[in-house]
Amino acid sequence: MNNIQNIGKYFILLKQVLTQPERFRVYTKRVANEWETIGLNSMGIVGILSVFMGAVIALQTASNMDSPLLPKYTIGYITRSSTILEFSPTIISLILAGKVGSNIASEIGTMRVTEQIDALDIMGINSASYLILPKLVAAVTILPFLIIFSMALSIMGGYYAVTLSNLCSHEEFVYGIRAFFEPSNITYALVKTMCFAFIIVSVSAFYGYYTKGGALDVGKSSTQGVVWSTITILIANFILTQLILL
Amino acid sequence: MIEVKGVNKSFGEKHVLHDINAEFHPGKVNLIIGQSGQGKSVLTKCIVGLMEVDTGSIHFDGRDFSAMNRRERREIRKEIGMLFQGSALFDSMTVEQNIMFPLDMYTSMTKEEKIDRANFCLKRVNLENTNHLFPAECSGGMQKRIAIARAISMNPKYLFCDEPNSGLDPRTSILIDNLIKEITYEYNMTTVVITHDMNSVMEIGDKIIFINEGKVWWEGDNKEILTTNNPEIIDFVYASKFMKNLKGKLS
Numbered sequence: 426m427n428n429i430q431n432i433g434k435y436f437i438l439l440k441q442v443l444t445q446p447e448r449f450r451v452y453t454k455r456v457a458n459e460w461e462t463i464g465l466n467s468m469g470i471v472g473i474l475s476v477f478m479g480a481v482i483a484l485q486t487a488s489n490m491d492s493p494l495l496p497k498y499t500i501g502y503i504t505r506s507s508t509i510l511e512f513s514p515t516i517i518s519l520i521l522a523g524k525v526g527s528n529i530a531s532e533i534g535t536m537r538v539t540e541q542i543d544a545l546d547i548m549g550i551n552s553a554s555y556l557i558l559p560k561l562v563a564a565v566t567i568l569p570f571l572i573i574f575s576m577a578l579s580i581m582g583g584y585y586a587v588t589l590s591n592l593c594s595h596e597e598f599v600y601g602i603r604a605f606f607e608p609s610n611i612t613y614a615l616v617k618t619m620c621f622a623f624i625i626v627s628v629s630a631f632y633g634y635y636t637k638g639g640a641l642d643v644g645k646s647s648t649q650g651v652v653w654s655t656i657t658i659l660i661a662n663f664i665l666t667q668l669i670l671l
Numbered sequence: 672m673i674e675v676k677g678v679n680k681s682f683g684e685k686h687v688l689h690d691i692n693a694e695f696h697p698g699k700v701n702l703i704i705g706q707s708g709q710g711k712s713v714l715t716k717c718i719v720g721l722m723e724v725d726t727g728s729i730h731f732d733g734r735d736f737s738a739m740n741r742r743e744r745r746e747i748r749k750e751i752g753m754l755f756q757g758s759a760l761f762d763s764m765t766v767e768q769n770i771m772f773p774l775d776m777y778t779s780m781t782k783e784e785k786i787d788r789a790n791f792c793l794k795r796v797n798l799e800n801t802n803h804l805f806p807a808e809c810s811g812g813m814q815k816r817i818a819i820a821r822a823i824s825m826n827p828k829y830l831f832c833d834e835p836n837s838g839l840d841p842r843t844s845i846l847i848d849n850l851i852k853e854i855t856y857e858y859n860m861t862t863v864v865i866t867h868d869m870n871s872v873m874e875i876g877d878k879i880i881f882i883n884e885g886k887v888w889w890e891g892d893n894k895e896i897l898t899t900n901n902p903e904i905i906d907f908v909y910a911s912k913f914m915k916n917l918k919g920k921l922s
Binding site: 541 | 720721744745746747749753755757759760761762772773775776777831
């Protein structure tokens with residue numbers, strides 16, 4: 426019952442976020458700030474994760490290729506495909522759900538318990554729109570770039586892992602990453618990323634916005650924000666794959 | 672003038688406000704006093720629209736706030752300033768940005784004009800040269816004064832203060848009380864202060880409403896409160912040893 430109520434409240438909050446926004450110029454600076462917080466500040470963790478993720482995918486693929494009938498370029502092909510289709514958009518989004526989601530939920534939750542949101546409401550400002558809309562716009566627009574960055578680093582990580590350990594030559598790997606390439610896979614990955622970005626921000630912001638109590642409850646909201654945005658991303662991933670790829 | 676007419680508010684089974692009727696006059700400091708948990712904050716939140724009333728109405732200079740839609744309420748809210756118990760300053764903004772925030776949202780003033788206004792408000796609360804500090808770098812008393820500066824930046828007609836003295840030392844409390852009183856008289860504002868600090872009651876209480884069990888139990892001013900025979904008021908006013916001693920000396 427509580428979960429059904431939460432779903433209802435979530436959509437009411439979304440309506441509040443998307444209707445009656447404040448002046449456009451108010452948002453431009455806030456969106457730019459959020460690009461920095463959500464996007465630029467996440468580049469480090471995304472970069473490290475992507476390089477090692479790509480390296481491990483390539484090494485595991487190489488170690489499982491027992492049959493001599495399988496060409497070596499398969500390593501590059503599988504590294505590219507799994508990175509673009511699944512690892513970069515989904516795994517990186519799940520990591521960002523933890524990093525960005527907890528940050529959003531705790532920031533908005535703290536504003537709630539310290540009456541800063543009440544102060545906005547009393548000033549006649551649509552607090553939900555003022556606080557959440559810039560984060561949504563920033564996340565939906567910046568995460569695709571982060572994911573493209575992740576894809577590039579992941580494939581690079583895979584390349585160095587297998588070429589430096591002599592499991593595959595430079596030519597074979599490069600041939601593999603270029604073989605049977607379908608540009609629509611990139612579109613699929615970016616559409617998925619944009620949906621995940623929307624989920625991360627809106628679900629975490631929802632838990633932050635409806636925080637009640639004190640510091641302990643801000644912590645709970647942050648945890649719930651991360652847990653539910655992770656679950657929602659996994660469900661959305663399944664649905665989007667069904668809808669777009671099959 | 673703010674009029675509260677027949678306001679009732681419940682949370683589930685718990686009836687918090689019972690048929691509240693009250694008037695808050697301009698140019699006066701109107702106090703809402705009472706013990707904790709009697710409905711003072713709920714009443715204030717209903718008046719400013721942070722909570723919806725179950726029945727009854729709130730009128731700002733004859734305009735029925737409870738019957739207004741979001742857009743109409745927004746216009747009234749531009750005329751409201753509020754000082755929260757914990758100051759509620761935006762901690763990601765500097766003092767100057769906090770004060771300029773309502774101006775950014777609602778006026779088409781130039782940046783220089785907004786800075787001038789922020790400086791004027793800061794000077795009014797005796798906090799010049801704090802423009803570039805962050806709220807976390809200011810003391811509790813300074814934060815309260817910055818919150819007052821922010822509240823008056825838009826020249827509000829109505830000022831609400833939720834326990835403005837909580838967590839402050841006696842001297843700073845008096846300073847804040849005096850500031851609220853001066854600003855109220857200077858700008859002819861309708862000021863509503865929630866407090867249970869008897870010093871504040873004696874210092875600034877032009878009109879006092881005593882709330883008990885969610886009802887308006889008593890109304891009067893800061894002279895009448897010392898002479899009333901109402902047992903709940905006597906319990907409340909003379910709860911502290913200081914007031915008991917004072918009563919002993921007076922009698």
